[in-house]
Amino acid sequence: MATLTQANQQWASRPADERFLSLTALNEYTHAVRASSNARQISSRGLTAVPVEGDHKALQVEGPTGARVDVTNWSFGQLAARAGAPAGYLRSLPAPMAADCINYGLQHEREIEDVGVLLTASPESGGMARLAAVTGPQYGRVWNSQITGALVDRFGDGRTGDFRVPGEFGKAVEISKNNTTLYASDRDMFVFLADEEHRIELPNRRDGQTGSMARGFFVWNSEVGSSTLGISTFLFDYVCANRIVWGASNISEIKIRHTGGATDRWLQEVVPAIETYASGSTQGIVAAIEDARGRRIDDVAGFLAKRFSRSQSSAIMAAHMTDESRPIETLWDAATGITAYARGIAHQDARVQIEREAGKLLEAA
Numbered sequence: 001m002a003t004l005t006q007a008n009q010q011w012a013s014r015p016a017d018e019r020f021l022s023l024t025a026l027n028e029y030t031h032a033v034r035a036s037s038n039a040r041q042i043s044s045r046g047l048t049a050v051p052v053e054g055d056h057k058a059l060q061v062e063g064p065t066g067a068r069v070d071v072t073n074w075s076f077g078q079l080a081a082r083a084g085a086p087a088g089y090l091r092s093l094p095a096p097m098a099a100d101c102i103n104y105g106l107q108h109e110r111e112i113e114d115v116g117v118l119l120t121a122s123p124e125s126g127g128m129a130r131l132a133a134v135t136g137p138q139y140g141r142v143w144n145s146q147i148t149g150a151l152v153d154r155f156g157d158g159r160t161g162d163f164r165v166p167g168e169f170g171k172a173v174e175i176s177k178n179n180t181t182l183y184a185s186d187r188d189m190f191v192f193l194a195d196e197e198h199r200i201e202l203p204n205r206r207d208g209q210t211g212s213m214a215r216g217f218f219v220w221n222s223e224v225g226s227s228t229l230g231i232s233t234f235l236f237d238y239v240c241a242n243r244i245v246w247g248a249s250n251i252s253e254i255k256i257r258h259t260g261g262a263t264d265r266w267l268q269e270v271v272p273a274i275e276t277y278a279s280g281s282t283q284g285i286v287a288a289i290e291d292a293r294g295r296r297i298d299d300v301a302g303f304l305a306k307r308f309s310r311s312q313s314s315a316i317m318a319a320h321m322t323d324e325s326r327p328i329e330t331l332w333d334a335a336t337g338i339t340a341y342a343r344g345i346a347h348q349d350a351r352v353q354i355e356r357e358a359g360k361l362l363e364a365a
Contacts, residue, residue: 002339002355004234004245006218007192010183011243020182021175023158026191027148033186034145036121037223038129041114041137044082049102051095059095059102061131069119071131074187074224078134082106082115113137118224120186132186133224140262142229144189147221150271151191154278158182158193163278166194166216166239181243188222192243200235213237216245217274222258229262230255231270249339251355292332292361300328307357316341335361 020026042064050068052058060068061079071079080087083105090098118133118141135141155163165175165182173179181192194216201212213235221229231254237247254273256265297303304313320328320337328337338358345351 002248002251002342002351004218004236004248004251006220006232007181007190007239007243007245010181010190010192011179014183014185016177018183018185019177019180020184021159021177021180023148023152023155023182023191026158026182026184026189027145027152030143030145030148030184030189033120033223034143037132038119039116039141041116044106044113044115047079047106047115047117047134049079049099049106051099056094056096059099063117069129069131072187074226075118075131075133078225079131082134116141135225135258138259139225140258141223142221142256142258142262144184144221144223147189147219147229148184148191150274151193151219154274155193158191162195162197163193163215163217164195166192166214167196168239168241170196170214170238172196179241179243187224188220188226190218190220192216192218194236194239211237213247213249219270219274225258228255228257229270231273233273248355249335249358251339251358252360253356292335293330295331296329297331297334300334303334312341312354315344319344331361334358 020029046064048062050060050062052060059071059076061071062068076091077087079102080090083102085101085105090101093101114137116133116135116137116139117131118135119129120132121129151158155161158164159175165180167173168179181190183190194214196214199212199214214237215233216236216239217231217233219231220227232251233253234245234248234251236245236249239245254269256262256270300317301313304316308316316334316337317328319340320326320333323340324333324336328334335358338361339355342351342354342358345354
């Protein structure tokens with residue numbers, strides 16, 4: 001079984017004003033951000049970096065109309081990339097020198113192109129407009145409010161329905177800003193909901209013992225290009241107080257890059273995936289697992305070699321032997337061995353990629 005730390009990373013890093021106690025409150029916030037946002041395409045030559053008088057490190061950006069706005073740390077990095085300059089180096093320079101470098105890159109060194117600029121006046125900025133993003137002409141924005149609205153339509157407030165903010169060690173607890181799994185800022189959002197009431201009973205789950213698992217999912221997005229749009233669904237044992245998901249399996253993930261077709265793919269792939277997962281019968285999941293348990297693999301090494309390298313295949317078989325004290329015999333064993341092997345992978349992206357392969361085995365069962 002795998003350990004998922006994505007929610008823990010949110011829990012450990014989000015300030016209080018980015019934590020929400022219900023989906024409805026989260027939804028109201030994202031809609032307020034969108035209502036105060038202005039997205040448009042302009043020529044890259046229409047942007048000018050201007051040092052702030054009296055502050056040797058602060059920059060503003062002036063648009064074609066002459067209006068000036070502050071920049072966020074994220075949009076400064078994007079602006080630097082558009083100018084072809086390293087953001088880290090520019091941040092070390094006095095503001096006048098950094099502005100000269102950016103303007104030279106935008107005006108002389110780079111080809112003229114349309115860029116997408118996003119201005120926001122979110123609560124974090126005290127209602128003052130800021131440059132939140134500078135993206136390329138092919139960027140496809142999916143608004144956080146589109147996602148939170150769809151989640152509210154399907155799951156209500158995220159506190160009282162079947163899928164809600166998970167408890168601690170399988171027991172319901174009062175939702176607070178210290179244990180919530182609903183997060184958002186004017187840069188990104190992350191939601192983790194779980195159905196811990198209708199657990200899936202699995203006979204002979206491990207070492208001949210009956211066990212149960214809950215269903216859960218993550219949804220994440222960034223309006224400004226700091227992450228993909230995606231959903232990850234999984235089964236799990238329990239969530240601890242610091243929001244680590246323990247004993248996860250059957251991990252399935254959809255990631256959508258913010259290209260021109262992102263909005264269409266959100267509607268065509270992610271929304272149906274959420275609906276199917278939320279409304280699906282737990283009996284179907286049990287049947288798929290039992291089917292995988294009954295599918296014997298005659299040539300385990302050859303089966304794994306079609307999907308993994310030789311060293312990975314050996315490590316997967318060894319991981320299953322360590323966890324279960326017997327060799328891989330069935331499709332379920334293979335999935336269990338894959339997730340056991342994935343636990344030892346330090347890099348999260350690589351770990352999730354391996355875990356996704358285990359999910360594919362069970363989806364094909």
